[in-house]
Amino acid sequence: MPQIDRIETTIVDLPTIRGHILSMTTMTVQSAVLVRIRFSDGSEGIGEGTTIGGMSYGAESPESIKSVIDTYIAPVLETCDGDGINALIDAMERSVKGNPIARCAVETALWDGLARRLGVSVAQLFGGPVRTALPVAWTLASGNSETDIAEARDLLERRRHNIFKLKIGTRDMRDDLAHVATICEAVGREASIRVDVNQAWSLTEARWGLRGLQEIGVDLVEQPIGEDHVDQLKLLTDGFEIGVMADEALKGPKSAMRVAAGRSADAFAVKIAQSGGLKRAAEVIAIAQAAGIGLYAGTMLEAGVGTAAALQLFSTVPVLEWGTELFGPFLLKDEILTRPLEYRDFAVHLPEGPGLGAEIDPERIEPFLRDKPRRSYMVGAGT
Numbered sequence: 001m002p003q004i005d006r007i008e009t010t011i012v013d014l015p016t017i018r019g020h021i022l023s024m025t026t027m028t029v030q031s032a033v034l035v036r037i038r039f040s041d042g043s044e045g046i047g048e049g050t051t052i053g054g055m056s057y058g059a060e061s062p063e064s065i066k067s068v069i070d071t072y073i074a075p076v077l078e079t080c081d082g083d084g085i086n087a088l089i090d091a092m093e094r095s096v097k098g099n100p101i102a103r104c105a106v107e108t109a110l111w112d113g114l115a116r117r118l119g120v121s122v123a124q125l126f127g128g129p130v131r132t133a134l135p136v137a138w139t140l141a142s143g144n145s146e147t148d149i150a151e152a153r154d155l156l157e158r159r160r161h162n163i164f165k166l167k168i169g170t171r172d173m174r175d176d177l178a179h180v181a182t183i184c185e186a187v188g189r190e191a192s193i194r195v196d197v198n199q200a201w202s203l204t205e206a207r208w209g210l211r212g213l214q215e216i217g218v219d220l221v222e223q224p225i226g227e228d229h230v231d232q233l234k235l236l237t238d239g240f241e242i243g244v245m246a247d248e249a250l251k252g253p254k255s256a257m258r259v260a261a262g263r264s265a266d267a268f269a270v271k272i273a274q275s276g277g278l279k280r281a282a283e284v285i286a287i288a289q290a291a292g293i294g295l296y297a298g299t300m301l302e303a304g305v306g307t308a309a310a311l312q313l314f315s316t317v318p319v320l321e322w323g324t325e326l327f328g329p330f331l332l333k334d335e336i337l338t339r340p341l342e343y344r345d346f347a348v349h350l351p352e353g354p355g356l357g358a359e360i361d362p363e364r365i366e367p368f369l370r371d372k373p374r375r376s377y378m379v380g381a382g383t
């Protein structure tokens with residue numbers, strides 16, 4: 001019985017390739033909390049806890065994720081049996097309310113550790129993959145229509161993405177619709193165009209917005225209104241032909257059940273972090289499947305570790321009507337994995353190897369460590 005010896009966390013601040021403009025913030029850096037669990041038999045597991053835009057997207061921040069793990073999760077799990085993941089999830093849920101990203105980061109490292117000890121992939125622990133190539137969207141969010149079109153054309157030509165999500169909701173409705181129409185006009189015949197409003201509209205605005213988006217020929221609109229207004233989301237789902245996707249409204253199985261019970265959305269963006277871990281995300285997926293709601297693998301714009309974890313789970317799902325947006329590593333200037341994830345032919349590929357199929361490269365993360373080891377300060381100071 002391998003015991004959990006130590007749970008270590010570190011924050012890396014990774015610059016993005018360009019400003020990423022969402023309705024609530026513009027990102028220029030992505031801060032990931034990397035987790036490493038050391039087990040008594042010498043085995044290890046890694047995980048990642050990442051949110052978007054500090055505290056502007058949700059109730060957790062990189063700092064809170066780290067401190068919740070260090071202060072409230074590690075002392076509860078250390079010395080426990082590392083193989084008993086259901087018991088460990090239960091212990092985490094009893095000792096830490098909320099904070100799903102922190103719990104997901106630790107749970108990911110537990111699955112990675114167990115899978116490595118067994119010499120199998122994490123997908124195998126969830127019943128095995130049914131696919132190794134998953135369709136993958138890219139988000140056009142430079143804030144400029146021409147820049148977005150150039151980016152889309154380049155990605156289409158390189159066969160990296162043929163699904164594009166546009167981030168809208170910051171500008172005046174007319175300007176947003178004109179921006180979407182310009183992009184649809186330019187690349188809408190070769191690509192699927194969707195939008196994500198990130199809760200920015202009122203119901204009245206959303207009615208106008210959805211009518212306009214539908215006329216333009218957009219396929220799907222993600223979380224047009226506030227996460228609490230599930231009844232209003234249903235009005236939009238029932239009132240328009242364009243697909244309506246729930247994202248922020250989904251915070252694990254209980255909220256998924258509420259959205260599914262009223263069929264308040266046509267599709268679920270399932271995020272492992274927002275769901276509170278891979279196991280709970282699998283339950284959200286099962287609820288969608290039972291309710292006849294379409295599935296999409298969402299992202300918190302994680303770096304390679306979190307993205308690999310999501311890939312392991314979503315590779316086990318037979319039907320992903322809306323594909324995935326597991327492109328996080330590409331939004332970052334620098335790779336942190338020893339072996340980067342593979343993207344080709346409009347798909348992201350399930351990494352091979354035990355566990356998550358991902359290893360953190362210590363040299364690659366060194367420049368981005370928020371708390372530099374003393375050695376680095378000394379090198380920087382010329383001593």
Ligand SMILES: O=C(O)C[C@H]1C=CC(=O)O1
Nearest residue numbers: 139196198247299301325
């Ligand atoms: O879905 C979100 O709300 C967050 C995220 C996913 C892709 C992206 O560009 O932002």
Ligand SMILES: [Mn+2]
Nearest residue numbers: 196222223247
């Ligand atoms: Mn979203």
